Every structure is written in C-alpha cells, then in structure tokens.
Amino acid sequence: MKVLLKQDVKNIGKKNEIHEVSDGYARNFLFPRGLAAPADATALNMVRTKNEAKEHHAAEALAAAQKLAETIKDSTVVIKSKGNGGRLFGKITAKEVALHLSQQVNHEIDKRKVDLEREIKEFGTYNATVKLHPGVTSSFKVKVEEQ
Numbered sequence: 001m002k003v004l005l006k007q008d009v010k011n012i013g014k015k016n017e018i019h020e021v022s023d024g025y026a027r028n029f030l031f032p033r034g035l036a037a038p039a040d041a042t043a044l045n046m047v048r049t050k051n052e053a054k055e056h057h058a059a060e061a062l063a064a065a066q067k068l069a070e071t072i073k074d075s076t077v078v079i080k081s082k083g084n085g086g087r088l089f090g091k092i093t094a095k096e097v098a099l100h101l102s103q104q105v106n107h108e109i110d111k112r113k114v115d116l117e118r119e120i121k122e123f124g125t126y127n128a129t130v131k132l133h134p135g136v137t138s139s140f141k142v143k144v145e146e147q
Helices: 023-030 041-072 094-105
Strands: 002-005 018-020 036-038 076-081 087-092 114-116 120-122 124-133 136-146
Touching: 002 023, 002 041, 018 041, 023 036, 041 094, 041 124, 041 136, 076 087, 076 094, 087 136, 094 114, 094 124, 120 136
Parallel strands: 076 136
Antiparallel strands: 002 018, 002 036, 087 120, 114 124, 124 136
16 A cells, blocks of 8 residues: 655655555554555645655755855955954954855855864965855855954
C-alpha cells in the first residue's frame, strides 16, 4: 500500500514522502498513530505542489544570494579603530566586520558566515570571504584605519 508520511518514521522515510509499506503495517500502526495517510490522488497532488513550491523558494534564495554576492564582490569595508604604533587596542572580529558589511550592503549578514583570512590586530588591509548560500561565496577587503 502506498502511504504519505505525515511525520518522520524510523526505517521508513521522512515527512511528506510517499512510500510503499505492507497493508497491515499501514492499517495497524501508521494510520492509528497519525503517522501516515493513504496516498490517493489528492495527497499525491499536495506533495507535488509542496515540492514545486520548495524548489521555487530555493531557486529564489539562490538568485538573491548570487545578486548579493555580486554586490559584495571586490568591495572594501572600512573600519575605524583605536590603536597605537600601528597596532590595535584589541582586535577586529568577524562580528564587527559582519556589522559594517551589513550596513554597507543594506542586507543582514551573519557573523558566522564571515571568514577572515587571519586575525586582524594591526592597521592595514585584509582579505575576507562571506558564505551567503551553499556554493555562493564572495570575497571582499577589510581596511582598518586609525580613528
């Protein structure tokens, strides 16, 4: 019997997948517990519609990430900080870089997605990358100036 899973079922499959199971297993275990429903035409249509919507949203997210990557590509983020003798008081973190980059491109950038080439403890220019989406990264420069 073909069933549409309403929840993840161990050793069977994940939510919104259609699987072939024995009639007794479906009638005696899956249906009474609300884990699955019969895979009739309406259920199949619903799953197909949900999958198409998921693919559409994933494509939109990828396109938006690629557009943002083009905006960020080869840009320079300028951070002003205090220091003495060419060295900073403290260091510039990915959180600060993400904050300044977010302000520059008018889009929220997560600090965990920013990858600094090395620690920033001195004034100067450094390379950094940001991971916007799986498979979409963009490189930019961080310029640290004295305040």
